[in-house]
Amino acid sequence: MQKSLHIDPGKCTGCLQCEMACSYDNEGAFNPSKSRIKVFAFHDEGRFVPYTCTQCDEAWCMQACPVDAISVDAATGAKVVSDARCVGCKVCTIACPFGTINYNADTGKVVKCDLCEGDPACATACPTDAITFIDANWTGLERMRAWAAKTDSGAQASA
Amino acid sequence: MQYVVVGAGPAGVVAAETLRKVDPAGAVTLIGGEPEPPYSRMAIPYMLTGKVGEDGTHLRPAAGHYDARGITVINDRVARVDPATKTVVTESGASHAYDRLLLATGSHPVRPPVPGLDLPGVHHCWTLADARAIAEKATEGRHVVQMGAGFIGCIIMESLWERGVKLSVIETADRMVPRMMDTRGGAMIKQWCANKDIDVHTSASVTAVEPNPAGPGDKLVRLSDGTGIDADLVVVATGVHAYTEFLDGTGIQVDRGIVVDDHMRTTVPDIYAAGDCAQGRDFSTGGYDVHAIQPTAVEHGRTAAMNMAGIDVAYQGSLIMNVLDTVGLITCSFGRWDGVPGGDTARVVDEGAYRYMCLQFDGDVLVGALSLGRTDHMGVVRGLIQNRTRLGPWKQRLMEDPNRVMDAYVSLSQVAGT
Ligand SMILES: Cc1cc2nc3c(=O)[nH]c(=O)nc-3n(C[C@H](O)[C@H](O)[C@H](O)COP(=O)(O)OP(=O)(O)OC[C@H]3O[C@@H](n4cnc5c(N)ncnc54)[C@H](O)[C@@H]3O)c2cc1C
Numbered sequence: 001m002q003k004s005l006h007i008d009p010g011k012c013t014g015c016l017q018c019e020m021a022c023s024y025d026n027e028g029a030f031n032p033s034k035s036r037i038k039v040f041a042f043h044d045e046g047r048f049v050p051y052t053c054t055q056c057d058e059a060w061c062m063q064a065c066p067v068d069a070i071s072v073d074a075a076t077g078a079k080v081v082s083d084a085r086c087v088g089c090k091v092c093t094i095a096c097p098f099g100t101i102n103y104n105a106d107t108g109k110v111v112k113c114d115l116c117e118g119d120p121a122c123a124t125a126c127p128t129d130a131i132t133f134i135d136a137n138w139t140g141l142e143r144m145r146a147w148a149a150k151t152d153s154g155a156q157a158s159a
Numbered sequence: 160m161q162y163v164v165v166g167a168g169p170a171g172v173v174a175a176e177t178l179r180k181v182d183p184a185g186a187v188t189l190i191g192g193e194p195e196p197p198y199s200r201m202a203i204p205y206m207l208t209g210k211v212g213e214d215g216t217h218l219r220p221a222a223g224h225y226d227a228r229g230i231t232v233i234n235d236r237v238a239r240v241d242p243a244t245k246t247v248v249t250e251s252g253a254s255h256a257y258d259r260l261l262l263a264t265g266s267h268p269v270r271p272p273v274p275g276l277d278l279p280g281v282h283h284c285w286t287l288a289d290a291r292a293i294a295e296k297a298t299e300g301r302h303v304v305q306m307g308a309g310f311i312g313c314i315i316m317e318s319l320w321e322r323g324v325k326l327s328v329i330e331t332a333d334r335m336v337p338r339m340m341d342t343r344g345g346a347m348i349k350q351w352c353a354n355k356d357i358d359v360h361t362s363a364s365v366t367a368v369e370p371n372p373a374g375p376g377d378k379l380v381r382l383s384d385g386t387g388i389d390a391d392l393v394v395v396a397t398g399v400h401a402y403t404e405f406l407d408g409t410g411i412q413v414d415r416g417i418v419v420d421d422h423m424r425t426t427v428p429d430i431y432a433a434g435d436c437a438q439g440r441d442f443s444t445g446g447y448d449v450h451a452i453q454p455t456a457v458e459h460g461r462t463a464a465m466n467m468a469g470i471d472v473a474y475q476g477s478l479i480m481n482v483l484d485t486v487g488l489i490t491c492s493f494g495r496w497d498g499v500p501g502g503d504t505a506r507v508v509d510e511g512a513y514r515y516m517c518l519q520f521d522g523d524v525l526v527g528a529l530s531l532g533r534t535d536h537m538g539v540v541r542g543l544i545q546n547r548t549r550l551g552p553w554k555q556r557l558m559e560d561p562n563r564v565m566d567a568y569v570s571l572s573q574v575a576g577t
Contacts, residue, residue, distance in 0.1 A: 087215065094493070
């Protein structure tokens with residue numbers, strides 16, 4: 001059974017440990033602006049929402065890539081960017097309807113969540129279990145799945 | 160079932176792979192008209208800057224990719240299609256029978272009627288062969304004149320600039336990237352280029368290219384205002400048109416591109432079309448148009464292939480969208496960035512910081528957007544537009560600050576009841 005990130009915004013306190021851990025693990029520095037998971041704050045409502053790639057089945061980023069630089073990691077199911085092949089054209093960044101693959105001007109490549117090879121640093125760092133890494137069946141991904149289905153121009157669903 | 164796909168760009172390759180997936184027993188032949196492995200035109204600029212080698216442009220780099228899928232790849236040009244006998248005939252004289260045929264021949268660069276464009280050292284930047292010729296001539300310090308500063312022109316411009324040439328760019332429209340940027344954004348891009356020592360002329364046209372043995376550069380490019388610019392190399396990027404000439408006499412209807420219905424069928428039975436050559440359904444207008452962008456080519460290819468294999472898929476239409484990096488200034492455009500009648504517009508601009516964001520609404524639904532100077536989370540603009548998300552209270556918030564588009568998306572998609 002593959003696992004996926006489960007996010008429960010109700011438990012998030014906005015401490016940003018996930019952003020710190022992600023940037024440290026992946027970029028070697030505590031720099032939330034380089035984190036692949038982002039916590040959005042809605043101060044009026046007193047809510048915090050951690051948000052990152054759900055490794056969606058449609059994989060718009062992967063479909064749109066003109067040079068085969070994004071592939072599926074067979075072990076984790078994550079859609080992973082190959083730095084060696086990415087040319088930095090950014091087409092994936094506008095094709096992904098979730099906005100979870102982004103351009104890093106310092107490297108000239110795109111970055112996205114790769115599930116840290118099956119041991120996501122954000123989930124480990126989260127002190128309140130707002131982010132957990134659990135069996136895919138249990139993650140309430142339906143909201144995003146529904147969103148994905150609606151964005152579909154008709155071509156993705158059945159192939 | 161014998162499937163023949165003509166054209167080995169992204170539309171053709173995705174179609175061939177999809178056919179294989181959904182009809183494991185079918186025979187799939189992919190015919191590409193250039194003597195190269197299937198490659199991606201849009202990776203050419205990155206080959207010119209040296210970011211990748213030629214193999215970095217290949218659509219499927221893995222060795223044996225096509226063989227492993229039982230896709231027969233043929234390098235030959237199709238000279239004509241004969242719907243009566245259901246065959247295509249190539250320039251080498253070979254004939255290939257089809258049960259279902261896909262036309263994915265892309266577009267061709269347009270050569271404007273300017274005297275002198277037949278001189279040596281005048282090139283399009285469309286094929287790998289063009290790119291090799293440009294790479295040879297566009298070396299540090301050489302004089303290069305580029306005709307056209309549209310979307311593709313601007314991408315090529317960046318790679319020429321990175322090669323250290325002395326660069327002039329001539330655009331007939333009143334601004335750069337006129338088809339994906341408004342007047343304000345176009346002016347900001349022009350100023351940005353000027354700051355990088357690129358000599359940009361807008362509302363100007365090239366009247367002739369003349370030999371100029373005295374140099375510097377062996378050519379002189381004459382402009383409508385009388386200016387003459389030295390050139391070793393002239394790059395012509397003045398637009399493209401769907402490549403359909405070889406279909407004359409087949410009965411396949413061609414308008415701006417090959418006319419297709421919402422199943423990517425042409426007007427002739429068992430013949431489909433996809434990608435730059437096809438006039439497919441447009442999400443924003445509900446009409447049919449040629450988009451000539453990579454994401455549309457891929458969606459077309461997949462949709463056409465499924466219908467060819469007998470899986471009924473109606474195409475909802477593709478959203479026109481572009482992201483452009485003009486020597487470091489990143490711009491995006493989506494859908495109806497120029498607005499709709501009776502709709503609302505939200506703009507925030509900071510010219511000094513090269514930041515600009517413009518959203519277009521129809522009621523409380525986002526229908527188009529422009530951005531300049533930001534890249535973070537721009538994909539959600541696509542999501543919001545293509546889902547036709549009712550923005551509710553977020554419409555007013557975005558009217559006040561269009562930069563909050565990601566907040567709007569996260570709130571509407573992740574936080575129930577907001
Ligand atoms: C320099 C450059 C930069 C670009 N940058 C971007 C970008 O940033 N974003 C974006 O979205 N798009 C970009 N594009 C456009 C993008 O490359 C095209 O939209 C895309 O390649 C279209 O795919 P296609 O498969 O429809 O056609 P093509 O890629 O043009 O492929 C057509 C194929 O058909 C073959 N062919 C043609 N005629 C025949 C024949 N008679 N017989 C056999 N084969 C034939 C050709 O050889 C080719 O293999 C760029 C293009 C260029 C040139």
